[in-house]
């Protein structure tokens with residue numbers, strides 16, 4: 001027998017043939033993970049995946065080695081559907097099948113170093129020699145009896161024998177051994193927390209701390225902590241203050257076990273929703289009918305912010321589970337939307353498996369196994385959750401389908417949303433793409449009847465859409481560099497009424513750049529040649545692309561002048577300005593810098609949810625899915641950020657950001673208002689935002705896209721040529737265009753470039769781009785890949801790397 005295999009680290013486009021020994025033949029199935037032993041070097045075993053099994057060898061390819069062992073107890077790690085997806089991805093996104101396969105399996109499954117064998121406790125007593133039929137099995141058992149636990153590697157070494165997995169799996173089925181994975185973090189995760197000391201009277205403590213405001217505040221917050229304790233390092237709760245409290249005996253240090261896998265660190269009391277609204281029911285009815293029909297169909301659910309899309313998903317999934325089928329829910333980034341995840345969890349309990357990037361290897365591995373063996377029936381998580389090892393999937397939901405986070409920015413550069421549609425097709429499932437601001441691609445597909453459009457034009461419970469107002473910054477009095485008097489008064493009013501405010505500034509750090517008023521010098525990143533961002537807290541300049549950091553000095557490094565101008569405020573500076581305008585008010589800041597610690601997002605959102613703070617300031621993170629009833633005001637500090645980016649999707653992105661953040665206001669009984677500060681008030685996009693109308697914006701933008709043949713009127717393939725040598729990057733791109741033109745008719749596509757990329761140099765590499773616009777034809781994946789390899793081979797001396805990005809989301 002022969003198997004066609006995709007072998008790890010063998011960068012090939014087609015599977016290779018391997019012989020299968022008789023002993024393995026009955027167990028081997030397609031999708032199995034196996035050990036491949038190449039004929040050229042018998043000792044160099046590699047992991048591989050079985051594409052298919054054949055009785056006869058391929059007449060064109062002779063066997064290159066053999067399958068010597070089967071992993072994962074012979075249970076295929078790829079189902080026919082996920083194998084099909086991997087092959088589709090490698091073809092559509094022009095990568096190698098093994099790269100796609102590796103992308104869809106969790107890391108712990110792709111290594112055998114943690115594999116261990118144990119003897120189950122009872123076996124130690126009841127070893128029955130008659131059952132242990134072979135010498136090898138007896139040897140294994142006697143070794144294990146001495147050691148109780150050995151890694152598979154150790155076992156192999158001691159026995160001087162390799163490829164024991166199949167034997168071990170047979171022995172495991174007989175109950176003689178247990179095969180496990182050992183993870184370094186075997187102990188449950190814990191964290192130090194603080195709680196008020198039991199023996200003290202809060203009033204005494206408050207008096208004693210009258211002169212230590214930080215400690216006093218920390219103590220007050222401990223008293224109010226919902227779970228009775230707080231962790232250090234969260235917003236403004238410094239280790240120092242808490243330690244001081246502990247030393248004085250006012251607080252106690254305790255160790256708290258962190259909840260595992262599904263927990264996102266955010267929870268809220270369940271909300272009882274008696275019944276769906278009329279429009280929710282209509283939408284549910286349409287999707288449910290398609291589901292009952294049992295055939296593939298994709299819906300685009302265009303529902304305004306706060307229209308109750310989540311409840312529709314939940315009701316649909318209830319029916320899917322009842323019908324005995326399974327489901328997948330994709331969200332852009334789970335840490336940013338813990339609220340959505342927790343609502344699903346409330347309804348489905350253990351039947352849902354939440355996949356979280358902050359999970360440990362062990363948690364990831366266990367979650368994967370739970371889905372593979374049917375213990376959990378809904379997988380919810382970010383884009384890679386589309387590969388969940390579930391069988392018989394009946395529905396796939398993609399929440400906030402417009403979000404660019406669905407696109408993976410490394411090989412394979414797939415879009416989770418598009419893979420979701422492909423998977424639904426292969427599973428004969430319904431697929432629901434939901435958004436208040438659908439991507440143009442999806443809306444166009446709906447107009448073309450490829451998707452079925454469903455709408456939720458109103459908010460639930462008669463909540464009104466927020467009123468949106470523009471604040472032209474040139475004409476308005478400013479109280480600080482970033483805050484107009486108008487917005488200030490609005491914030492003040494909300495605080496007086498004890499309502500909440502969300503403020504958006506889509507730039508982090510203190511100042512986007514620092515300009516010398518004397519000599520006009522701007523510090524640039526030495527690796528990327530773009531302005532370094534000033535971070536006041538660490539007194540550092542940082543490059544936001546490569547992370548390079550340098551010490552900030554208050555004098556200009558070239559002329560020594562003290563006259564430095566801080567341009568383009570970031571969240572850090574705005575937090576400082578707000579602190580001055582609203583002394584004593586706690587301001588939560590949410591951006592990449594404040595959320596790097598595990599669980600930090602959830603902590604900030606929880607504090608805001610519990611009204612321990614009334615102002616939440618942040619980057620685009622604050623625009624995502626938050627559903628807090630007391631938020632009555634949303635302020636955008638500078639809508640101009642992102643207006644003039646050289647990317648044809650810049651307007652679409654900004655429109656959707658503004659609409660999404662506006663949508664956080666007035667979601668319950670308190671009406672919402674939105675104030676948008678902008679300099680460039682003529683930008684037509686703003687008029688559409690003020691009108692709150694997606695369709696009018698879509699129509700207008702689509703005209704421009706049609707004229708310029710941009711997606712959805714064409715398909716784009718972006719190629720990037722990078723090299724430490726500028727010449728190499730540019731010339732190879734040129735050569736590529738020449739080669740491509742020789743291979744394809746000119747009318748098949750438009751070629752743009754080569755041109756330096758939006759960020760022409762990143763991390764010491766020069767970047768040149770070529771953009772292929774395909775209006776009618778398709779390009780064969782094989783041709784482009786062949787040209788790619790050819791070029792990399794020819795320009796090896798300049799360390800050229802060429803990446804192909806199909807349907808690129810980011811042209812910078």
Ligand SMILES: Nc1ncnc2c1ncn2[C@@H]1O[C@H](COP(=O)(O)OP(=O)(O)OP(=O)(O)O)[C@@H](O)[C@H]1O
Pocket residue numbers: 271273274275276277280303304305306307308309310311435436460461625626627663667
């Ligand atoms: N039928 C209903 N009756 C009462 N309240 C409801 C109903 N359906 C949903 N809600 C509530 O309405 C609020 C908004 O719902 P949800 O968060 O699902 O909106 P959404 O459409 O996802 O909005 P966004 O696009 O802004 O994320 C939630 O608090 C939800 O609990």
Ligand SMILES: [Zn+2]
Pocket residue numbers: 525526527528529543544545546547548763
């Ligand atoms: Zn840099």
